[in-house]
Amino acid sequence: xxxxHLLELENVHTELSLAEGTLRAVDGVSLTIDAGExxxxxxxxxxxxxxxxxxxMRLLPRxxxxxxxxxxxxxxxxxxxxxxxxxxxxxxxxxxxxQDPMTxxxxxxxxxxxxxxxxxIHRHVRxxxxxxxxxxxxxQVGIPDARSRVRHFPHMLSGGMRQRAMxxxxxxxxxxxxxxxxxxxxxxxxxxxxxxxLLRRLNxxxxxxxxxxxxxxxxxxxxxxxxxxxxxxxIVEQGRTEDVFSHPExxxxxxxxxxxxxxxxxxxxPLTPIEGSxxxxxxLPAGCKFQPRCPFAVARCSREEPSLLQVRDQLAxxxxxxxxxxxxx
Amino acid sequence: xxxxxxxxxxxxVPVAFLVTVGVFMLIHLTPGDPALIILGEDRSxxxxxxxxxELGLDKPLYVQYVIWIDNVxxxxxxxxxxxxxxxxxxxxxxxxxTIELGVVALIWSxxxxxxxxxxxxxxxxxxxxxxxTGIAVAGVSVPNFFIGIVLIFVLSVSARLFPFGxxxxxxxxxxxxxxxxxxxxxxxxxxxxAINMRFTxxxxxxxxxxxxxxxxxxKGASWRRVVFIHALxxxxxxxxxxxxxxxxxxxxxxxxxxxxxxxxxxxxLAVESIFNRDYTVVQGVVxxxxxxxxxxxxxxxxxxGWLDPRISYA
Numbered sequence: 001x002x003x004x005h006l007l008e009l010e011n012v013h014t015e016l017s018l019a020e021g022t023l024r025a026v027d028g029v030s031l032t033i034d035a036g037e038x039x040x041x042x043x044x045x046x047x048x049x050x051x052x053x054x055x056x057m058r059l060l061p062r063x064x065x066x067x068x069x070x071x072x073x074x075x076x077x078x079x080x081x082x083x084x085x086x087x088x089x090x091x092x093x094x095x096x097x098x099q100d101p102m103t104x105x106x107x108x109x110x111x112x113x114x115x116x117x118x119x120x121i122h123r124h125v126r127x128x129x130x131x132x133x134x135x136x137x138x139x140q141v142g143i144p145d146a147r148s149r150v151r152h153f154p155h156m157l158s159g160g161m162r163q164r165a166m167x168x169x170x171x172x173x174x175x176x177x178x179x180x181x182x183x184x185x186x187x188x189x190x191x192x193x194x195x196x197x198l199l200r201r202l203n204x205x206x207x208x209x210x211x212x213x214x215x216x217x218x219x220x221x222x223x224x225x226x227x228x229x230x231x232x233x234x235i236v237e238q239g240r241t242e243d244v245f246s247h248p249e250x251x252x253x254x255x256x257x258x259x260x261x262x263x264x265x266x267x268x269x270p271l272t273p274i275e276g277s278x279x280x281x282x283x284l285p286a287g288c289k290f291q292p293r294c295p296f297a298v299a300r301c302s303r304e305e306p307s308l309l310q311v312r313d314q315l316a317x318x319x320x321x322x323x324x325x326x327x328x329x
Numbered sequence: 330x331x332x333x334x335x336x337x338x339x340x341x342v343p344v345a346f347l348v349t350v351g352v353f354m355l356i357h358l359t360p361g362d363p364a365l366i367i368l369g370e371d372r373s374x375x376x377x378x379x380x381x382x383e384l385g386l387d388k389p390l391y392v393q394y395v396i397w398i399d400n401v402x403x404x405x406x407x408x409x410x411x412x413x414x415x416x417x418x419x420x421x422x423x424x425x426x427t428i429e430l431g432v433v434a435l436i437w438s439x440x441x442x443x444x445x446x447x448x449x450x451x452x453x454x455x456x457x458x459x460x461x462t463g464i465a466v467a468g469v470s471v472p473n474f475f476i477g478i479v480l481i482f483v484l485s486v487s488a489r490l491f492p493f494g495x496x497x498x499x500x501x502x503x504x505x506x507x508x509x510x511x512x513x514x515x516x517x518x519x520x521x522x523a524i525n526m527r528f529t530x531x532x533x534x535x536x537x538x539x540x541x542x543x544x545x546x547x548k549g550a551s552w553r554r555v556v557f558i559h560a561l562x563x564x565x566x567x568x569x570x571x572x573x574x575x576x577x578x579x580x581x582x583x584x585x586x587x588x589x590x591x592x593x594x595x596x597x598l599a600v601e602s603i604f605n606r607d608y609t610v611v612q613g614v615v616x617x618x619x620x621x622x623x624x625x626x627x628x629x630x631x632x633x634g635w636l637d638p639r640i641s642y643a
Contacts, residue, residue, distance in 0.1 A: 043557045057547060059543060059546050059547060083552075084551075087549045087550070087551055088549065089549070090546070090547055090548065090549035091548035091549030091550075092546065092549060095547065095548075096376065096547040097541060098543065098544060098547075100540060103539065103540040104541055104543075105541055105544065106538045106541040106544070106545070106563070107541070107563065107637070107638070107639055108562045108563055108636065108637060108638060109559075109562075117545075117548055117550070118548045118549060121548060121549055121550055121551075121554070122549060153638040153639070155638070155639045166544070169544075169548065174609055
């Protein structure tokens with residue numbers, strides 16, 4: 001291969017064994033991300049976006065495992081690595097920040113200690129040096145009064161501040177890939193904007209490739225070069241952000257875009273919710289998984305599942321648009 | 330922190346008052362007149378009245394209490410009815426043996442319980458986990474005097490690994506002292522070991538499922554680092570609570586264990602005094618036990634704050 005990507009997922013399947021049965025949380029996901037790029041992964045809860053991220057980090061819960069497919073990172077196949085080798089990559093070359101900053105920091109250790117910990121683990125620096133670096137990082141991510149904040153315990157910091165601390169921790173070893181799993185979901189709207197600004201700035205300044213997982217389309221529009229839309233563990237649409245937003249080629253994406261309020265809409269124009277409820281992942285319907293909720297479904301949709309194919313400028317998994325029909329109410 | 334300790338000490342005053350009232354009332358609540366015990370055969374009404382006067386039993390109850398508490402505070406815990414020795418002296422003489430027994434029992438129980446509970450939690454469902462659970466159930470169910478008798482029989486009488494009975498002061502010969510204290514301490518600490526093990530295990534399992542453990546893994550921390558640095562400190566918070574409650578159990582258990590092992594501690598002193606109706610000594614022992622318990626719980630609260638910074642002492 002002449003050109004290789006920073007991260008490449010090929011046909012990844014991840015299963016979770018639950019009491020109700022085994023479910024395919026990630027079902028044949030293929031994606032790539034290059035250095036410096038920002039990729040958005042959108043989908044509702046349970047669509048497999050977090051499980052995709054945890055599969056990349058090899059941090060799946062006890063009940064989960066990757067049953068098929070390969071994940072390549074910097075030309076190494078991650079599934080071939082030993083746990084020790086994987087630990088050497090985590091925190092140094094790929095870092096992850098999580099949804100809830102309230103619960104993602106250890107309550108019994110000082111924030112500076114926690115933020116500087118990757119340096120102690122991977123570079124074996126002294127504790128004082130790690131704290132000094134943490135103080136610098138706190139300043140970089142915009143935590144005021146960094147010198148005293150590093151000595152605070154997590155419960156003494158606000159939610160936004162804690163998420164900044166999480167980001168500082170993720171960046172402590174200057175990773176080439178940062179996975180942010182719903183980094184703003186648990187925060188106030190004004191704080192959300194600040195955190196996204198911070199991520200955007202860090203992506204520009206350090207060239208860190210970023211995978212931004214979110215259910216908020218507005219976040220993707222403002223930040224991501226490309227976007228992947230997931231439904232029932234599958235990618236249903238994938239393309240450049242402006243293409244996907246200007247002319248969605250999967251009915252799910254189309255419905256998602258119509259369900260968000262817009263300032264430029266006609267006054268009193270009602271929002272259109274997506275009918276039905278998210279799929280039962282243990283008992284998925286035959287054919288297209290979105291077909292029971294799809295306003296465009298045709299007979300074929302309930303029989304055969306479509307593949308992810310080129311439709312105009314992007315990829316979409318839909319019989320209707322693949323046949324040339326345009327999505328319109 | 331200092332203010333917290335001071336405030337806790339102030340809050341202990343009403344508890345201490347109730348405890349002393351309870352202890353003081355022992356003599357009046359137990360059937361039988363102490364004068365009769367002291368007098369033995371000669372039970373003329375004059376002699377009884379004279380004893381009552383000597384002991385101050387003819388005064389109103391609250392006056393008796395004030396006199397008694399004043400003496401107690403000044404280190405005069407009265408004299409034994411049977412031996413006529415000062416009670417404070419008799420207790421001080423026996424105290425080191427009991428402290429050694431209790432401390433070793435506690436250390437033993439934690440030394441076994443925390444590592445075993447941690448391993449059982451990390452390797453859920455493994456042979457180690459099942460074995461540890463089995464031992465825990467047995468440890469809680471079997472009374473400590475029985476464990477004591479079995480230990481004596483197997484390790485002391487048959488295998489001759491440990492001496493039976495006897496006490497060697499720690500500072501006189503530490504090694505011999507530990508050899509002598511080993512069996513009684515194991516007998517006394519076993520029930521606590523089992524409970525602490527189960528608590529460590531369940532608390533550890535809960536903590537290992539929390540978000541910040543995933544954060545630590547995402548930083549590249551090894552499993553060992555995650556378990557022993559990130560999880561253990563959090564997992565021990567509920568264990569410390571239980572240990573605090575067990576200190577009462579250890580004082581209580583010492584009475585039985587010391588009797589089984591003929592250990593010359595305060596527990597056996599209590600048993601002897603109860604049989605002799607030596608109520609001044611019983612009062613002293615109960616008072617000491619109650620205060621030890623109160624102090625132990627203060628210490629537990631301080632450890633708690635060290636483990637969990639969310640608890641504020643302000």
